[in-house]
Amino acid sequence: MAAISPQPTFEGDIFSAQLAHTDSNLLACIEPDYKPFIPGNSLRRMTRVLKMGLTAALKCIRESGITTPGPIVTGTGKGSLQDTEKFIKEISEYKETALNPTPFIQSTYNSVNGLIALQQKCTAYNNTFVHRGFSFENALLDSMMLLQEGATHTLTGAFEEITKEHFYIKSRIGFWKDQPTDNRELYRHLSPGSIAGEGATFFTLTGTPTPQSYAAIADFRMLYKPTGEKLSAALKAFTTPPDLIITGRNGDSNYEHFYQELDQCFPGIQQLPFKHLCGEYDTAGAFGLWLAAQIIKAQQIPVAWFPGTEQLSAPVHSLLFYNHFYGEQHIMLKLERV
Amino acid sequence: MITAIGDNVAGNLHHLRLQQSGLGYSNYIDTIYKNVLPVAEVKHASDALFALAGVPVKEGYTRTTLLGLAAMREALQDAGITDVQSNPTGFINASTVGGMCDTEKLYFDIINPEKTGSFLQYIDTLDCADCTQRIADTVGFSEHIATISTACSSSANALMFGARMIKLGMLPRMVCGGTEALTRFTLNGFNSLKNVDKQFCRPFDQQRTGLNLGEGAAYLVLESESFARANNSSILAELSGYCNTNEAFHPTSPSPDGDGAYEAMKMALAMSGCSLEEVSYINVHGTATLNNDVSEGKALERLFGDKVPLFSSTKPFTGHTLAAAGAIEAIYSILAIQHGIIFPNLNFSERMEELNISPVTTLMKGYPVNHVISNSFGFGGNNASLVISKYEG
Numbered sequence: 211m212a213a214i215s216p217q218p219t220f221e222g223d224i225f226s227a228q229l230a231h232t233d234s235n236l237l238a239c240i241e242p243d244y245k246p247f248i249p250g251n252s253l254r255r256m257t258r259v260l261k262m263g264l265t266a267a268l269k270c271i272r273e274s275g276i277t278t279p280g281p282i283v284t285g286t287g288k289g290s291l292q293d294t295e296k297f298i299k300e301i302s303e304y305k306e307t308a309l310n311p312t313p314f315i316q317s318t319y320n321s322v323n324g325l326i327a328l329q330q331k332c333t334a335y336n337n338t339f340v341h342r343g344f345s346f347e348n349a350l351l352d353s354m355m356l357l358q359e360g361a362t363h364t365l366t367g368a369f370e371e372i373t374k375e376h377f378y379i380k381s382r383i384g385f386w387k388d389q390p391t392d393n394r395e396l397y398r399h400l401s402p403g404s405i406a407g408e409g410a411t412f413f414t415l416t417g418t419p420t421p422q423s424y425a426a427i428a429d430f431r432m433l434y435k436p437t438g439e440k441l442s443a444a445l446k447a448f449t450t451p452p453d454l455i456i457t458g459r460n461g462d463s464n465y466e467h468f469y470q471e472l473d474q475c476f477p478g479i480q481q482l483p484f485k486h487l488c489g490e491y492d493t494a495g496a497f498g499l500w501l502a503a504q505i506i507k508a509q510q511i512p513v514a515w516f517p518g519t520e521q522l523s524a525p526v527h528s529l530l531f532y533n534h535f536y537g538e539q540h541i542m543l544k545l546e547r548v
Numbered sequence: 549m550i551t552a553i554g555d556n557v558a559g560n561l562h563h564l565r566l567q568q569s570g571l572g573y574s575n576y577i578d579t580i581y582k583n584v585l586p587v588a589e590v591k592h593a594s595d596a597l598f599a600l601a602g603v604p605v606k607e608g609y610t611r612t613t614l615l616g617l618a619a620m621r622e623a624l625q626d627a628g629i630t631d632v633q634s635n636p637t638g639f640i641n642a643s644t645v646g647g648m649c650d651t652e653k654l655y656f657d658i659i660n661p662e663k664t665g666s667f668l669q670y671i672d673t674l675d676c677a678d679c680t681q682r683i684a685d686t687v688g689f690s691e692h693i694a695t696i697s698t699a700c701s702s703s704a705n706a707l708m709f710g711a712r713m714i715k716l717g718m719l720p721r722m723v724c725g726g727t728e729a730l731t732r733f734t735l736n737g738f739n740s741l742k743n744v745d746k747q748f749c750r751p752f753d754q755q756r757t758g759l760n761l762g763e764g765a766a767y768l769v770l771e772s773e774s775f776a777r778a779n780n781s782s783i784l785a786e787l788s789g790y791c792n793t794n795e796a797f798h799p800t801s802p803s804p805d806g807d808g809a810y811e812a813m814k815m816a817l818a819m820s821g822c823s824l825e826e827v828s829y830i831n832v833h834g835t836a837t838l839n840n841d842v843s844e845g846k847a848l849e850r851l852f853g854d855k856v857p858l859f860s861s862t863k864p865f866t867g868h869t870l871a872a873a874g875a876i877e878a879i880y881s882i883l884a885i886q887h888g889i890i891f892p893n894l895n896f897s898e899r900m901e902e903l904n905i906s907p908v909t910t911l912m913k914g915y916p917v918n919h920v921i922s923n924s925f926g927f928g929g930n931n932a933s934l935v936i937s938k939y940e941g
Contacts, residue, residue: 282794288675289697298655301736306580314737315800315927318644319676319697324928327794333811336794336930337705340643340676341695348694355712375659382658383671434684434693538681 211424212269213500214239214262215409215488217515220269224504224512229487233392236377237407237489255312256325257292262410263322263369264329270412271330271365275422279332281361283352284323285345285368286338287492291376293317322369335361343535346411346496347432354427357417367412368493377406385490385536387461394517396461396486404460407489411496413503419548424503428528430543438471441540445475445532448542452479453526456502458533459483460490465537472532480523487515495533495541502531502545509547549879550618551764551866552588555600557622561883564891567911569865571748571760576611578653579732585744587730588762588867590615594650603686607669610647611763613679615872616727619765620683623723627769627781631688635779638692638719640710641680642702642726644871647673649729679727692719697871699926700833701792702726703766704874704934708790710770720775725767725875734870735761741800743837747895749868751834751861752841752907754898759835762867766875773941785882788919789820789935800927801839806847809833812933813851813921820935822919827857829890831877833923834861834907835868840925845903858915860893860908874924874932881920881936889913 213219216237218227230240239262244253247265256264263284271279288294297313315321320338327336335356339348346368353364380386387403396405419426433444455476459469460483473481482505488497505511506526511519527547534540549556552570553563563570570588577587590597594614598605601617624632651674657663658671672678680695692713696705703726710722738744738761745758769781776783793815795808802808817827833844848856862880869876884890893907900906922934 287677297737298652298733301732302656306732306736306739309736309740311737311740314733314740317737318699318927320699320926320928320930321799323698324794324799324930327796327929328799331796333794333796333808335792336698336928337709337792338697339694340646340697341680341693342675342677344677344694352709355716358716359712378661379658379671382668432692434690 211413211500211503212266212273213409213411213497214242214266215497216240216407217487225508225510227512227514229394229514231392231394233390235386235391235405236372237393237405239408257290257316259290259369259371260316260322260325264325266410266412267326267365267367268329270414274414276363276414279330279334281335281356281364282323282326282332283337283349283364283366285349285493286319286340286370287342287345288370289319290316290321291371291373295373295375342492343495343539344432346493347541353415357415363414363416365412366415368496369410370408370491370493372406372408372491393486397459397483399461400463400466402462402464404462404485404490407491407494409488409497411500423548424507426546426548428544428546430541433540435538436540438467441468442471442475445472445542449530449544451476452528452530453524454529455479455481456498456529456531457481457483458485458494458498460485465534468534468537482511482516492535498533499531499543502529506545506547549622549764549766549876550590550615551869551876552590552762553865555618557879564865565911567892567894569748569894571864571867574730577730577732577735579735581735581739585735585739585746586748586760588760589730590763607666608673609682610650610673610679611729612643612647612649612727613682615729615763615765616679616683617686619767620687623767623769624687633688633690635721636691636719637689638710638713638722639684639689640694640696640706640722640724641683642696642706642871643676643679644697644699644702644728645731645734646676647678648731648733652731652733698930699928700870700873701924701926701930701932702871702874704924704932705792707768707787707875707878707934708792708932711787711790714770714772720772722770723767724770726871727765728763728870728872730761730763745836749836749864750895751836751863751893752845752900753896754900756836756841758837759863760867762869764866764869764872764876766872766879768875768878783939783941785885786937786939787934788822788937789816790933791815792932795929795931797929802843802925804843806843808929808931809844809847809923809925810850812931813847813923816921816933816935820937822935822937824852827919827921828917829884830857830859830921831881832859832861833925834863836863841900842902844923845900845905849903849905856905858890858908860891862891864894877922878934878936881922884917884920885938888915888917890915890917
């Protein structure tokens, strides 16, 4: 696994890491030094989310110890916003003449996948899902299908960026909180909207456990625009009470009721929310899953990230992950210790 | 389906038979190239598309969504599905730029704090999920939904993903395809790459200089064989093979020898169990860009040697409809099987110097078509081939 996020997740020990915080309502990634991963001449042309996506993918491959490239499947809700914005503006500014094609090429949603394949000389299956809160989740489903069909492993990930401009655009339709909200206080401010975030997260999935495996995905399910009752029934049918629940709770009063359904389905089970670490974005679920896998493997919680939370009281053998994106795309996933 | 040559499958077949191209000049894109670069535009203003889409005129429905809905309505009706919830049915859509067609006209208002108004209804239509969800919500899909974006191979991959879900027993029925509206953004993108022909595109021709963009949407209803039989569905054809492969050669160009195209066709054929000799027709990607046609042509020669099957590009009819192309051409492949016809590759006059093969140039009728390969190759090295076969149930 590898994650570039607003927290120090790319290098070092997350269990002794500090909690990065801001009250700007926008959690931006701590970007690593890209030079060990991408040659300088390529780096100069690439925009932010391409660098983040490619670097997280390459780090993930290195960490897995698997040298044969396999299928590459990713999800992104918005692709390279920076390139999209730039090309829209240049079309207008230069009156449609003498345009540099690079932002257009990089704005295509599958450009990160193409770069990973190119870098790895990987001719295997390659797919990109672009469906808001189902982007990463469909990539995960596709990957699990590939394993079932006989692939030995897949590189599966997600990437998203938030730009100032897009932050403003989404603020116009109520995506973010009106008041400056410190991410450390996110769950104490139940009001309309959340705080923005971004990140690039990659996983190596294998059909059978390896010594490097963090966790096993036992089951998962997507639900599109369910009612509260439908969600509740699906959650109960999905799993027996797990040892721990990781949730995508984000302080947004508009859709808090879905998380309350979860509370009612599994009362008394320890819950850890993750959006104060990464912010809200289409593919935040990938970060949440990364965190869940870290916790289940280490059987401990990064203490500085969860101030005031007690350590795990009992061993976590199975964990329920539940997230939704603005009430529309819901995912429940069961993670087990290997 | 809906394209520049017809609002439905019958309309498309009619114009294919008449060998009438949909290429012309844009009425609806706001661009300086309006009268310079040909496009294959659907001949309706967005207002008229609401009627075809079967929804009342209101803000927030982009041309991408409306084209998609028009095609979706026909696909469901043709398959005899009056209620998509009558059986568990998934929806896999494909899009390359989502609702850019409408948002690009409003973008500077959207980012201007001094501007406000009903245009804000379009704010969230830029991404690719918007059209998928509006289509899903309008016709009632509530099972699995997804949107794929792998450039020009997007809807071929949507068909593949849906087929795999059925094969693995996840759902008995999937509706798969893609929708694409012309945009100033995409037109300028391809033009900045010097990939657009000022004349009507000439696939596989020595004098070709690029593609023409098009717009449209197409969906196919895929069912498992057992479900289709139990449901008494009328089976039009069988998706017998497919392959998704990445060329890992260059971000926007295919390799000169067509490694990716070769691999995609070879693996898709292997899955279908069909021999090289059994392929009746290849609906090639054939964009008429300098690189694609050399690369794809070389791949055909490498795979089939001196027995390359009949092939043609239908892009001179529809333009290159990007995310919708794979699904549109999959339907054309089915029409070829159903009616025993092979469509001509319009605008061809001179064989390419790099190749020993040339496409079909006249409409061939009464020709038995049993197995068709349909190719879709895209940016990022994303290559996809489908094999569509006559159903011999």
